[in-house]
Amino acid sequence: MATKTLIEAVREALAEEMRRDPQVFVLGEDVGVRGGVFRATQGLIEEFGPMRVLDTPLAESLIVGVAIGAAAAGMRPVAEIQFADFIHPAMDQIINEAAKIRYRSNGSWSCPIVIRAPYGGGIHGALYHSQSVEALFHHVPGLKIVVPSTPYDAKGLLKAAIRDEDPVLFFEHKKAYRTVRGEVPDEDYVLPIGAADVKRPGRDLTVLTYGYTVHLCLEAARRLSEEDGIEAEIIDLRTLLPLDRKTVLESVRKTGRVMISHEDNKTGGIGAELAAIVAEEALFYLDAPIVRVAPPDVPAMPFNRVLEAAYMPTVEQQYEAMKNLARF
Amino acid sequence: MATKTLIEAVREALAEEMRRDPQVFVLGEDVGVRGGVFRATQGLIEEFGPMRVLDTPLAESLIVGVAIGAAAAGMRPVAEIQFADFIHPAMDQIINEAAKIRYRSNGSWSCPIVIRAPYGGGIHGALYHSQSVEALFHHVPGLKIVVPSTPYDAKGLLKAAIRDEDPVLFFEHKKAYRTVRGEVPDEDYVLPIGAADVKRPGRDLTVLTYGYTVHLCLEAARRLSEEDGIEAEIIDLRTLLPLDRKTVLESVRKTGRVMISHEDNKTGGIGAELAAIVAEEALFYLDAPIVRVAPPDVPAMPFNRVLEAAYMPTVEQQYEAMKNLARF
Amino acid sequence: MDNRHAALGLSDADVLAMYEKILLTRMVDERTWILNRMGRAPFLVSAQGQEACQVGAAWALRPGIDWALPYYRDLGVVLTLGMTAKDYMLGLLAKAEDPSSGGRQMPSHWSFPPLKIFTGSSPVATQLPQAAGIAYAIRLRGEDAVVYVSFGEGSASKGDAHEAMNFAAVHRLPVIFFCENNRYAISVPQEKQMAVDNVADRAAGYGFPGVTVDGMDPLEVYRVMREAVDRAKSGQGPTLIEAKVYRLAPHSSDDDDRAYRPQEEVEEWRARDGLPRFRRYLMELGLLTEETDRRLREQLAAEVDAAVEYAEKAPDPVPADLLRHVYGQ
Amino acid sequence: MDNRHAALGLSDADVLAMYEKILLTRMVDERTWILNRMGRAPFLVSAQGQEACQVGAAWALRPGIDWALPYYRDLGVVLTLGMTAKDYMLGLLAKAEDPSSGGRQMPSHWSFPPLKIFTGSSPVATQLPQAAGIAYAIRLRGEDAVVYVSFGEGSASKGDAHEAMNFAAVHRLPVIFFCENNRYAISVPQEKQMAVDNVADRAAGYGFPGVTVDGMDPLEVYRVMREAVDRAKSGQGPTLIEAKVYRLAPHSSDDDDRAYRPQEEVEEWRARDGLPRFRRYLMELGLLTEETDRRLREQLAAEVDAAVEYAEKAPDPVPADLLRHVYGQ
Ligand SMILES: Cc1ncc(C[n+]2csc(CCOP(=O)(O)OP(=O)(O)O)c2C)c(N)n1
Ligand SMILES: Cc1ncc(C[n+]2csc(CCOP(=O)(O)OP(=O)(O)O)c2C)c(N)n1
Ligand SMILES: [Mg+2]
Ligand SMILES: [Mg+2]
Secondary structure, three states: OEEEEHHHHHHHHHHHHHHHOOOEEEEEOOOOOOOOOOOOOOOHHHHHHHHHEEEOOOOHHHHHHHHHHHHHOOOEEEEEOOOHHHOHHHHHHHHHHHHHHHHHOOOOOOOOOEEEEEEOOOOOOHHHOOOOOHHHOOOOOOOEEEOOOOHHHHHHHHHHHHHOOOOEEEEEEHHHHHHOEEEEOOOOOOOOOOOOEEEEOOOOEEEEEOOOHHHHHHHHHHHHHHHHOOOEEEEEOOEEEOOOHHHHHHHHHHHOOEEEEOOOOOOOOHHHHHHHHHHHHOHHHOOOOOEEEOOOOOOOOOOOHHHHHHHOOOHHHHHHHHHHHHHO | OEEEEHHHHHHHHHHHHHHHOOOEEEEEOOOOOOOOOOOOOOOHHHHHHHHHEEEOOOOHHHHHHHHHHHHHOOOEEEEEOOOHHHOHHHHHHHHHHHHHHHHHOOOOOOOOOEEEEEEOOOOOOHHHOOOOOHHHOOOOOOOEEEOOOOHHHHHHHHHHHHHOOOOEEEEEEOOHHHHOEEEEOOOOOOOOOOOOEEEEOOOOEEEEEOOOHHHHHHHHHHHHHHHHOOOEEEEEOOEEEOOOHHHHHHHHHHHOOEEEEOOOOOOOOHHHHHHHHHHHHOHHHOOOOOEEEOOOOOOOOOOOHHHHHHHOOOHHHHHHHHHHHHHO | OOOOOHHHOOOHHHHHHHHHHHHHHHHHHHHHHHHHHOOOOOOOEOOOOOHHHHHHHHOOOOOOOOEEEOOOOOHHHHHHHOOOHHHHHHHHOOOOOOOOOOOOOOOOOOOEHHHOEOOOOOOOOOHHHHHHHHHHHHHHHOOOOOEEEEEEOOHHHOHHHHHHHHHHHHOOOOEEEEEEEOOEEOOEEHHHHOOOOOHHHHHHHOOOOEEEEEOOOHHHHHHHHHHHHHHHHOOOOOEEEEEEOOOOOOOEOOOOHHHOOOHHHHHHHHOOOHHHHHHHHHHHOOOOOHHHHHHHHHHHHHHHHHHHHHHHHOOOOOHHHHHOOOOOO | OOOOOHHHOOOHHHHHHHHHHHHHHHHHHHHHHHHHHOOOOOOOEOOOOOHHHHHHHHOOOOEOOEEEEOOOOOHHHHHHHOOOHHHHHHHHOOOOOOOOOOOOOOOOOOOEHHHOEOOOOOOOOOHHHHHHHHHHHHHHHOOOOOEEEEEEOOHHHOHHHHHHHHHHHHOOOOEEEEEEEOOEEOOEEHHHHOOOOOHHHHHHHOOOOEEEEEOOOHHHHHHHHHHHHHHHHOOOOOEEEEEEOOOOOOOEOOOOHHHOOOHHHHHHHHOOOHHHHHHHHHHHOOOOOHHHHHHHHHHHHHHHHHHHHHHHHOOOOOHHHHHOOOOOO
């Protein structure tokens, strides 16, 4: 097993799926000779040619619409939105079309597309190259939402997404692309969509998180264990829609304390639904109020490094919140 | 004071604001001679002419974009999206533009626009003329979201929205348009955005709701009082962003039981954030788990009357949920 | 009267069959209004005034081979491709057996996989990028099918229409963009929608041909469609066809068109209606007589009766169906 | 060499001032690359190759009266309208004093209310409907201003571009749609973006003039802009101007253009660069000498030095600023 970066895992998953199934193709802005602005599709055009590695015009609604149509005709399109911040023009095609095609046709059509998009901040991307957009889709039945935190998860989940019968939004954290490394098997494997992963077991409190923030929480949990002897259970949700309620509730019932942490701003974030599920299903197991750790409700994170740092979650913040919760 | 329907209240608010301020104008599809497909703008083109009552081409992104530009130039545009279900093509202009204009310009520009849209079901509108879309915007700082339930609130809040310095989404329930009547003062008045309204005081449980569902809950509460002697406090949120946390928390701390009810599907709905706020701020006041009463997570409500009825919230459902909660 | 259809390679049987479809479309539509006024059908959108162009267009397609993304007015298209009055009535009354959506969507939101009729929604113009996507798949796999996608002139104002046409041009995709210009988007007249006379004039800006055609003449429509299909199949790319038509009825059963257009205008267009015009053509050529026409109408009326009867008796979905088909398996 | 500018009503002082703006734009841009390579500026987008068209276009506007919605490459436009090298450097280094966004947005996301430069975002083409909205307000109030809105040829593929141009045509709005066609949208060459030679060809489909112009020639650009401004002011409606330019630098400091275009192509275009060409023009007319040019460059270099120095010393926003300006008051 070799150690790889998250973006290498993404690239491998794409190449292997394209080799496995001739119906799989990628489309998006600059995915061809440029290999994607983050190089996620590097080398694909050389191997699969420009028809299966399609540089589209600059038009996100088109990209998703074309993917929907191609999927109707039996293809397995993997669309790239260059930055998650630019997915908004495609929301009609995603929410009103892709998510509703199976339902509105009473099951006679389906929409097996994957929409990949780099998301997240801490990379000096400013208001429009740093956004987390998962919460904008979390309310939409018919969609699946996957956010991997490690190279292993990224590869196994992207393969699962491509083989899935329904539309999957696949968000990849930009800061994780090259800073997060991990073991990735050489053999073909898929990971189940809809299953959370306990990244660190612990008895004292439950931390629900996903994406890059998983790593901040793991780091904070290590410190909490070493310095304070408190054991946090870190649950990486991995799939945000549908949520793995079982894993979440089991952990909460065990620890009685729950913290939810994400990089996306607080109000109406994924943390809201998680807190609601716990408050509905496990209220009397709680020994402390639910805690959401999330950036403030500002429209997006700024470019200036002082302001960006003021927005971005930190290990320190996770550590303090966990400690306070454990001591409540 | 005369009794009016909700749509009459909307129409009056528009006409009065247009008389008051020459910068106010309305734009949208069929708002002119047709007077809007629901007749909300009826009579306006005769009084204010086609420039201030602008029939646009069929293009929602354009409608919002034009409103943003006109607002930048000092106008007070009131855009109509014909059905909330068709707001999705404008999401980029709403979320990436309108909501961020003040923030991204460090306060040197603002975006005082109102976007009105009829929403909601129970009117045989099927998948694309029945949607509730408020939760898709609830996560977006910079926006305000208003949903009136009565003619009085509709008029006072729409006037406030038009005079507000920030972008306001104003959702009007289609079934409420002509079925809900109420007193509306003849004098000019505005109601504060951001303030919930206790539509019925009660000591035994708190019901948080908004829009048409307010009436279902009021009806259920009357029955609950008469038949079971249980007094539910019905809070009409009226503004969904920013939420009136104070009114919500005060009531919850008083009753110790909270039910949240909306017509929008459950996962990631407004109820999620409300539950999270309560679980964070008032957990130890709770005598029962939080209950969310909302339709199931299906992509949208169907046309067939059996299926539509299976989707739509009912008085019975509210009544049962309240009773169970009170007896928990 | 010249025989115009022979020159187009259409047999007498063909044009009679086309006439039958135009007539069936009209009769189904008229019946729908009656059902609606009687309170037996809650909602409808009407095809009246556009049937001739619809049947002319669909006649150039190979059902089950070519793809179709018809918009909500395209009753004539789907009936020509092979959907039946019964299929339509099941959708009109939103019954469980409705092949388009099992009663979930509004009437006239077509879907029929065996005929490669892809499911459509209410938000307009979203089908254009999807049609381009299907055409891209066809091109990628080297198939010979073409894609028909239709929309109103109002919907041509949407961004999706632009993005799709431009993309189809870049890849010379086998798509026919078929615009049924009935001069109104609900109440908004063409002059408030665009500053040009023809939607078809936009095609030049993308780099493919745009043609306007009298949409009341099914043979002319067939002719330009055939040319477009031939272009598409031979790798020459898309065509934008704009059929000049008129909506003879209100926008939908919820609309009142007297608010926004003079009834003289409606009557003027009614005088040009494609159905009686085509009937006259067939009669003057001796292909149709009052007698054969009467018999045909009787036969179609019986077909429509049977469809209504079947659909009215057909069961509704059950409440539990609400939860089906959100996700696969 | 003919005096071409006199015929356009431009004085010698005017063209020297235009030259100064073109040169300033280039010098600011070059300095930015140096700062970036030194690690002193984290990110940039470059205007190199497009300055001549930008200054030519902006010269036709009345600063503070006409509106501008310049896109991220339009450094030459904003400097001509009246923003300064210092304003730019404060934005480049994202300082609290940055007039465009207080350090919130990426560099080159212009905003300057006194000059009626409306705030722009990164998502491309959203400014076109907004420009149409400003123009509609102008029309509604009977003002005499015009609106300049610019975008790349890649952004012309977006739905918003279509919707805005169509609307502007319907209402004959005083907008100038200014497309800077530099042949690439990041790595995607024009052939993969469109099947026509000219974005300007689309204007006919909306019903207003579209003109292409050599964007390396500021006088030609000024000429067509003046015509467009005159049309707009006299109620004749919008114009689409397409300036043929070339991006001489990579897309941004994060880009590597060698992956997608041959360096010979870049060199070929560099030979047509508008800056030295305009310099030659002025010299041949005797309006500029090696000596005056050298002095000008020194003066501008000093201006740029001072701007960098000021900006580098200027304070960052404080963390609490993160929470400001989400809503009014
Ligand atoms: C995106 C969107 N906005 C608004 C509507 C509401 N609506 C339904 S049909 C229609 C007019 C369509 O006009 P046109 O495209 O000309 O087709 P026609 O109905 O005239 O055949 C409108 C505005 C819609 N369905 N979709
Ligand atoms: C909606 C959207 N999608 C993608 C991007 C990412 N992006 C930034 S610039 C660019 C290319 C723009 O090309 P063009 O419009 O030709 O302008 P140029 O940069 O060449 O001047 C892309 C794809 C974006 N900013 N906005
Ligand atoms: Mg029409
Ligand atoms: Mg370009």
